[in-house]
Amino acid sequence: MATPNYTNTPFDLTGKTALVTGASGGLGSRFALTLASAGANVVIAARDAANPQLQRLQSQLQETVEVASVSLDVASQESISNAFSQAEDQLGPVDVLINNAGIAIPQTALKTDEQLWQSVLGTNLGGAWFVAREFATRLVAEKLPGAVVNITSILGQRVNSGVMSYAVSKAGLEQMTRSLALEWARHNIRVNSLAPGYIMTDMNRDYLQSDDALPMIGNIPQRRVGDPADLDGALLLLASGASAFMTGSTVVVDGGHLQSSL
Ligand SMILES: NC(=O)c1ccc[n+]([C@@H]2O[C@H](COP(=O)([O-])OP(=O)(O)OC[C@H]3O[C@@H](n4cnc5c(N)ncnc54)[C@H](OP(=O)(O)O)[C@@H]3O)[C@@H](O)[C@H]2O)c1
Structure with missing residues (x-):
């Protein structure tokens, strides 16, 4: 879906x-496309910067903004530090962090072994923390403001069978x-969460395309799953000065799913 141009609006991220x-x-x-549509220069990170999908995204983005592609494994503090240094070399200090990397490995609680638990918690919770810490450490050293948007999930607030490790990671x-909002407000760093419902990816x-999902989708008040574009508004709100007086908040975007019984 095309992204509108959000520059010269309250969501403007130019500079x-x-x-x-x-x-x-x-x-x-x-x-990344949405942030660029508001004028931000964008650092796009994945475990392998040579990932063809990342390369295609870079080509698309650099038609309008400055872009850097970096290799960043959220499970490795060395990789995180190197990625931020590379990003700064190319585009200057990072002002906005979207803590989006995450994995889900569906499994019943009784069959969740240590390796699965460590992978999911290490990526979704530990990884997000390591990246946020690197981001804030650099900003505090330079006395610069910033904004973190943690991508959580409605499963951080409700439960479903077979996703215990994921639900725990998102609740954490x-x-x-x-916690970070409380500690970092004094440094002018805002920290908020965006909690999507089911978005097709x-x-x-x-x-979501199987018959198994039909009862769940039928129970979403808006009777559909989301498209990634459904998150544009909430993302830009939390990333931009439009949310200057928001920190420690969670914005839920789920078609009303949290209000349903399934
Ligand atoms: N889709 C939904 O319905 C939904 C709902 C609620 C919340 N969320 C959350 O939204 C986020 C994105 O989900 P998605 O649906 O877009 O998933 P996705 O298509 O599977 O993408 C996940 C991304 O995370 C990256 N990643 C995985 N492990 C990583 C690691 N160790 N270090 C760095 N990057 C890593 C992957 O990149 P590489 O493999 O290239 O490194 C990939 O780009 C996740 O946090 C997810 O929990 C999604």
């Missing part, structure tokens, strides 16, 4: 540099948002 983790995937790619990320396409 800002935004880093998106997991930008090779469905929501991350869309987030929501609590991390509130590679992470869930097979499930």
Whole structure:
């Protein structure tokens, strides 16, 4: 879906540099395009900067803004530090962080072994923390303001069967948002969460297009799953000065799903 032009609106990000983790995937790619449509220069990160999807995204973005592609594995602090240094060399300090990288490995609680638990919690919660810490450490050293948007999930607030590790990681990320908001307000760094409901991407396409998903979709008050573009408004709100007096908040974008019983 095309992105409108959000420059010269309250969401304007002209002059800002935004880093998106997991930008090779469905929501991350869309987030990068949306931030660019508000005038931000964008650092697109994935575990392998040579990822063809990331390269295609870079070509698309650089028609309108400055872009840097970096390799960033959220599970490796060395990789995170190197990625921020590369980003700064190319585009200057990073002002906006979209903590988007995440994985889901569906499994019942009894069959969730240590390796699965460590992968999901290490990526979705530990990884988000390591990236946020690197981001804030650099801004505090330079006395610069910033904004973090943590991508959580409605599964951080409600439960479903077979996704225990994922739900726990996202609930932890929501609590991390509130803790960091409290500690970092004095440094002019705002920290908020964007909690999507089911949005069709590679992470869930097979499930959402299967008959198994029909009862769940039928129970969403708006009777549909989301498109990545449905998150544009909430993302720009939390990333831009339009949310100058918001920190520690969660914006839910889910077609009303949190209000349903399934
Ligand atoms: N889609 C939904 O319905 C939905 C709903 C609620 C929340 N979310 C959240 O939204 C975020 C994006 O989801 P998505 O649907 O776009 O998923 P996706 O298409 O599977 O993309 C996930 C991205 O995360 C990256 N990634 C995975 N492990 C990583 C690591 N260790 N270090 C750095 N990057 C890593 C992947 O990049 P590489 O493999 O190239 O490194 C990929 O670009 C996730 O946090 C997810 O939990 C999604």
